[in-house]
Every structure is written in C-alpha cells, then in structure tokens.
Amino acid sequence: MAQIASDRQWIDVAARDDLEDDDVIKVEANGKSIAIFLVEKKYYAIDDGCTHELASLSEGYLEDTVIECPLHQGAFCIKTGRALHAPAEEPVNTYDVEVKDERIFIRV
Numbered sequence: 001m002a003q004i005a006s007d008r009q010w011i012d013v014a015a016r017d018d019l020e021d022d023d024v025i026k027v028e029a030n031g032k033s034i035a036i037f038l039v040e041k042k043y044y045a046i047d048d049g050c051t052h053e054l055a056s057l058s059e060g061y062l063e064d065t066v067i068e069c070p071l072h073q074g075a076f077c078i079k080t081g082r083a084l085h086a087p088a089e090e091p092v093n094t095y096d097v098e099v100k101d102e103r104i105f106i107r108v
C-alpha cells in the first residue's frame, strides 16, 4: 500500500557539507536506503535501489539530473523518479528535501 505524504516524517540524515555540487550520497532513513543529490544548488532524494534489479543508484553515473544505474545502465530522472532508459521501466520513489541549520532533512 502506498504511503501518503501526511504519514511521512522529516528526518535529519546528513550535514550540508556531506554533499558537494553534482554529487550523490546514500543515507538510511526509516529503514529505507535513499540517494540524495545536489545538482546546481538544488537537493533531490530518490530510493537508492534500482527498480530493475539489485543495484545502488548512488553508485551510478550522474549527469545533470539523470542517474544511470551502475549495473545495466538503466536511467532515472532524479527530479521525478521516472525511468528514462531501459531496462529500467518502473519509477523510483521521490522524497522532499529541506536544508535547515546546515543539516539535510528528507521527508520519509
């Protein structure tokens, strides 16, 4: 069953300094592995797990707002979670991100 937005909580997951521009880190929050990106001074968060098979998207290749899976080169939009390139077909979940007092929070 899909989790509705109002059930989500803001969770402190990293320091702002943990991410450089055009960078990605993997964090754990509420039992989920989540990839957080900083691209052109904007933060994005998606599920770290590829929807095709078992691979960590934070270990993939980031170009602009597209992350390429390291295993079979499927690709996802980090803004929308949409699968952009086969063999990935199903989207990944996206999460809201906020920065406050030099800390990064995601709503999970």
Ligand code: FES
Binding pocket: 050, 051, 052, 053, 054, 055, 069, 070, 071, 072, 073, 074, 075, 086, 087, 088
């Ligand atoms: S595991 Fe990501 S494209 Fe296959």
